[in-house]
């Protein structure tokens with residue numbers, strides 16, 4: 001498929017560029033067809049939060065970085081959507097926090113695993129877990145493809161970062177005693193409410209910020225990092241994200257059509 005050139009002055013250029021990446025990822029078998037739908041749902045929630053990183057999302061990111069830096073064995077679960085959107089940031093984050101990348105697909109197909117592995121290698125990843133040639137173990141009580149995990153990865157991890165995740169698996173990971181961090185624009189998805197830390201923001205904005213945060217936070221003493229995790233209140237943070245969406249919509253509801261048009265420029 002030919003890539004569409006988005007005019008430099010198009011008011012929705014950034015969002016359309018991201019959409020093009022997902023479409024391209026689908027053409028390359030990185031993204032599942034259902035991943036296109038998941039992306040559209042994410043776009044809708046991004047509209048509701050005002051398409052920017054909120055203070056609350058930054059608080060959650062800070063707690064997530066602290067939890068990752070204090071973990072014994074943190075692991076990052078990679079699916080098709082995040083691999084197509086932010087491969088370079090994923091590899092960089094994985095390296096600086098020493099958390100291996102594990103491919104873990106809901107809609108598993110061998111050609112998808114191969115395409116994702118290639119994209120991660122192209123982005124500089126050295127060791128990638130979760131591939132079919134590696135040993136696997138299963139998450140109890142889970143029937144989807146995602147029950148298969150790498151024993152050296154998610155299987156033995158204490159902290160698991162699972163952006164854009166399926167709710168059943170998040171619940172199962174929590175039952176196994178894992179500390180779960182997610183990035184999900186829908187603050188009331190099952191994944192969001194089951195996770196220990198929920199970052200309500202777009203993954204394309206989140207990872208570059210978290211990379212920056214690691215550089216600054218890795219100088220902090222261990223006790224300070226532990227305190228940041230302990231003091232983070234996920235329930236309150238999710239409630240704030242919902243309230244921000246409500247406030248954002250109410251402010252739009254009080255604007256005239258002319259003001260709404262102006263806001264779209």
Ligand code: PTJ
Nearest residue numbers: 034035038041042079080105106107164184185186202203
């Ligand atoms: O690659 P696979 O086979 O592992 O499949 C990946 C998808 C994403 C298709 C699969 O995990 C899935 O079906 O996920 P869900 O249940 O649709 O959940 C995805 C969640 O991510 C939804 O709550 C979306 O609102 C949210 N989301 C979508 N795009 C983004 C996002 N959150 C943050 N940033 C995004 N860019």
